[in-house]
Amino acid sequence: MRCGHATSTTTGLRLRAKPTRVFVEWCWNARSQRKRRDMEGAIMATTALTAQDFEQTLTSNELVLVDFWATWCGPCKAFGPVYEKASEANPDIVFAKVDIDQNQELASAADIKAVPTLMIAKKGQIIFKQAGALRGSDLDDLIAQAKSLDLDAAKAQSEDAVKA
Structure with a gap:
């Protein structure tokens, strides 16, 4: 019945x-x-972040992707399943979500002007931040680029460019 x-x-x-x-x-x-x-036994693919654990999460992990989203946002709802699928395919990366309505101070501090906004941090350094929903293939490409980025070489190249 x-x-x-x-x-x-x-x-x-x-x-x-x-x-x-x-x-x-x-x-x-x-x-x-x-x-x-x-x-039970299911692995949570994404982590909800708040202002209290945001900084620690970014600095204590090799690679962190953060999705700033809102419950009322249509593109956020469309991007959500794409983000979840990528998180399940990359268990070595921290995939986090920040609800901007629940964490307005954090969204303001991160200078979030539109949602969804994807931010990527490697070794505590923000290497990417862009507003707009991504297709699955674009997100996978972005993840591959972030994984392969040599942060020390990029910093050295940036410092050389500033000196010149």
């Missing part, structure tokens, strides 16, 4: 009856238990 439906054993017809409070609670608990059981 499904929630809100009853099947007659003699006719096989599905009757829609008004569910009782007890039955609704049983359905809700059964659904919650199924969801909890399905999630």
Whole structure:
């Protein structure tokens, strides 16, 4: 029997009856238990960041991708599954999300002007920040570039350019 439906054993017809409070609670608990059981052992691919753990996450990990998003943002909703899929394919990278409505000070400090905005930090240094949703192939290419970037060589090249 499904929630809100009853099947007659003699006719096989599905009757829609008004569910009782007890039955609704049983359905809700059964659904919650199924969801909890399905999630056990699942690896969380993305991490929610707040102002308290943002800096530590960026400095204590080799490579961190941060998606600044909002619940009301259509492009954010479209980019979400792309970001999740990339996080599952790259377990060696920290994929984080910052809800700008819940973390307005952090969004302001990071100079976020539009959502979604993707920020990439390598060894605590921000190496990329761009607003706009990306296609899966573009995100994969960006991840490959970030992984292969020699940060020390890039810093040396930047310092040489400043001196000249």
